[in-house]
Amino acid sequence: MRTKEMRAWEEVDRLLWYSASLKNRKLAKELASEISNLQTRIKKLEAKQDLAALRSRIAELEVENERLKNISRTANELAHVVIEDDIIVNNVDVCESCKYRARKLIEEYRKEQK
Structure with missing residues (x-):
């Protein structure tokens, strides 16, 4: 299954190919602007994915930290x-x-x- 990101980059490629075939400069510039906007949105999507991955990793580390605190607390109690x-x-x-x-x-x- 294709991800949103993959589909977006495919759309950028398609638009780039189409803009190269345009003879009208005004239309080509408008399309280039749309392509730039689409690329920016894709990069923001990638940043959101990176942020989500970081948040997930932070949650994992917090759980591990709590586990280690519990082990330390238990060791102190058992000592x-x-x-x-x-x-x-x-x-x-x-x-x-x-x-x-x-x-x-x-x-x-x-x-x-x-």
């Missing part, structure tokens, strides 16, 4: 076990499974370092 110099500092609200996972991670880290 209730702090590891400093291989010592687990226990927060009062730390669940036992988190303490267990932290200890396991330390053990795995030590094994990898050996």
